[in-house]
Amino acid sequence: MDVPIHVADGATRVYGIIGDPIAQVKSPGVFNERFRALGKNAVMIPLQTKPANFDACMRGLKSLVNLHGILVTLPYKNSVVAHVDTVLPAARRIGAVNALRREADGRWSGDIFDGQGFLSGLRARDFDPKGRSVMLVGAGGAGSAIADALGEAEAADITIFDRIEEKGRLLVEKITQTHSKCRAKSSEPTVVGKDLLINATPVGMAPGDGLPVAVKSFDARLFVADIVPEPEVTPLLAAAKNSGCRTMDGAAMVAGQADAILRFFGLF
């Protein structure tokens, strides 16, 4: 395809995605293609910092007046909230942020789009969570956003597991309070009687990672979703495909979020 060269120059609007690790993230590719298609002089770059340096890093990044937005990925979706001046309602409910934008006055607003992106992906694959039974593994930033969105979408029940028991319990409480039609409880990962299994942990990202659940084969009626963006087929998704299940990978959630985030950035 014959396309014009896209060159960052001094006037380029800069956007970044911060996380640790970072090489696996899909957002720079997805957003740079979208910027080009929209004719914007903008670039999305990966930003990796270690947890011990995260606060200093955010202070430094926020001082860059030509940095217009920051996406946030693992493990910083919760800890970034302290750096946001205006936390928008969904993000406040969930206690996590995955997109920040610089406002005209230099203050930073933050919102979370994981849940919205996840739901778009499910629906694009003809899976409507309404009235369904869900097993969610991982109650961090992404897991919380997904649980909140599934509550909004009136899933019948959500069972939540996090290896930090307190984290799982708190998310169950939150869903119970905010989404009365959805029964939430915490338990060890199980697929018995479930319609939808979701991995919202990094398990499957590192070579040699096993499965986030203790079973290796599934009922073919189970829908299996994994938020891990790389590899494309995690061990969990491989096992699900072997069992004949429908699946959704991490890239689908990223794609589902892109439109909403571009709108939040004022670029779409």
Added chain:
Amino acid sequence: MDVPIHVADGATRVYGIIGDPIAQVKSPGVFNERFRALGKNAVMIPLQTKPANFDACMRGLKSLVNLHGILVTLPYKNSVVAHVDTVLPAARRIGAVNALRREADGRWSGDIFDGQGFLSGLRARDFDPKGRSVMLVGAGGAGSAIADALGEAEAADITIFDRIEEKGRLLVEKITQTHSKCRAKSSEPTVVGKDLLINATPVGMAPGDGLPVAVKSFDARLFVADIVPEPEVTPLLAAAKNSGCRTMDGAAMVAGQADAILRFFGLF
């Protein structure tokens, strides 16, 4: 020209150029073209921060483990030295840094390439400063590096002006100490008896800026160089062209530096 799309992804090596203002800098365009030509998955982005935030900004940027190098432009070439772990000899002599690289152990080394780039540009235009008489306006980071390089190249004499008198005087002392064959003195800007006039201040960058010298026409034998990168033809260069002088613009210095900096970054 039919060239492949260059898309930043999660594994892209990030380089930045920090300054204030930043929209006028040419380095992102120059380096992104070079990265593409060299087949490197790397991007150079503009980074703008205000002086009050510079130290916090540098601390944040240095914590980014996928940021491999930082170019430094006005007004930070001097103040950045405090953030460099290993200041290389030319930069130590000049007291200014315009390129930092992250070493394998996470420490940062800094060097200055302004002088080298400036000389390459002059020589590419068949002007050899050896034995010549020079008027240099501006004794900041770039001015100091240019004076040092002209001393190395055995210019006969350099007259230096800075609106902060102390700054000009200190640079004269430094050149006198380090380059005994080159007579350095400070005085108001003059072109009388000079072979080479150099503007190493930001004057000419902002709309409505006048000239960095008090005269509007020159002897046609004078060579006039301006380090301001944008506009391409500053008021000074326009006046010089009107007088029939040979000229060199800020872009030429950037181009002259690119090879040396790519080598410093280990990419060339």
